[in-house]
Amino acid sequence: MKITRNNVWKGLRALIGNAWRPSFLKALTVHVLEYSATANLRRRSPVASLPLTDPRLGLGTPFTLTYEAKKGNTSLLEEYVLLSLIRSCGVQSFFEFGTYLGQTSYLLAKNFPLLRIHTLDLPASEVDKTSIPISAGERRYVEKPVIGAKFLGTPEQERITQLTGDSATFDYSPFEQSMDCVFVDGCHDYDYVKNDTLHARRLIKEKGMILWHDYLTYESVSRFLNELGRELPLYHVPGTSFVIFLRG
Ligand SMILES: C[S@@+](CC[C@H](N)C(=O)[O-])C[C@H]1O[C@@H](n2cnc3c(N)ncnc32)[C@H](O)[C@@H]1O
Incomplete structure (x- = not known):
């Protein structure tokens, strides 16, 4: 068990x-x-670490990887998969549930200068005011000094639209049916993943896609996606915690 x-x-x-x-x-x-x-x-270990950006590894080509091994961030392979997907599907608009340190927004802004990025996060001061209570384990991701620290002050910042508020009560009406890709990576509690997914389904264009992070990592996320998989064609990307729904 x-x-x-x-x-x-x-x-x-x-x-x-x-x-x-x-x-x-x-x-x-x-x-x-x-x-x-x-x-x-x-x-x-006396063997030094080779930086992932070392050109001999070729990991940065054809993309610029911005990977940092921190809890809550996507893995190196996930960065690669996400970038490839965005490029091959010609994604022009992207909405992210959960900015956190800004790793994914920054990665995308760095690699796709024309991509319109929106990213939503809950200010730490509002952690006790959400319409669905946030579990103790999830509070640590909310209670950070700044949202999007990775891109703040960089040239990429101006191409990232930061939104703040509780994803359960946020007003999504200006963004309905306007997104090519929605990334569900906010609070991992079951009710939140379910609720964020309901909104994600309204945000995507007719041929848009939804990507979830943390499948098989969190029991809550996995249980919800297993249930949703009985209703929609979902695919798990092996070696990652991504699950994908492609509408087109
Ligand atoms: C795992 S992190 C996101 C990682 C980020 N997507 C990335 O790839 O770098 C989860 C984020 O969801 C945010 N969050 C949690 N509850 C939320 C809520 N009710 N509304 C909006 N954001 C929330 C947390 O503050 C945290 O920053």
Whole structure:
């Protein structure tokens, strides 16, 4: 059983219930030993890291990657997939639920000078005023010093339209049926993903697409997308946490 934030007590009870079993103790010992051995190896590694931007890796071609390994950001492969998708589908308008540090908005603005980017986030001061309560685990993403720190003060900033407010009550009417691509990556709580998706469906053009982040990462996001998959043709992009809906 995988312990997630939604089944902590049940998970802990199961863990304690299993603790006396020899097979469990053996697996736990192997895991701890392996982990501490590799942690020790990593700590003492004399081999320097090659920056991902090193031209010999060729990772930046034909795109400029802006990857930073931070919790809540997209992975390097996800950056690549997103950029390829935006290019191959000729996306001209993009709406993002959840700006966070601005990693994705910045990445897109840097690579697509003509792309119209809108990105919505909840100011930290409003975390207790949302119409759907935000769970404790999600508050850390809201409670950051600034929204979009990655692009603030860069030349890309002026091509990113920052929107603020609660995604559950935001007025989307000026943007209805105007987006080629909507990225659902706001609050990961089930009710929020569901609600943001309802809005995303109204935001996309007739042939627009919706992309969700964090499938198979969060139980809540996965459960919602598994349910939605019975209603709409959804596709998971292997090696990433992206799920995609292509309307055209
Ligand atoms: C995982 S981060 C987004 C990462 C970002 N999309 C990226 O790719 O760099 C989730 C963001 O959703 C925002 N958020 C959470 N609840 C929200 C709400 N009710 N309305 C709008 N944004 C919300 C958080 O403040 C946080 O910045």
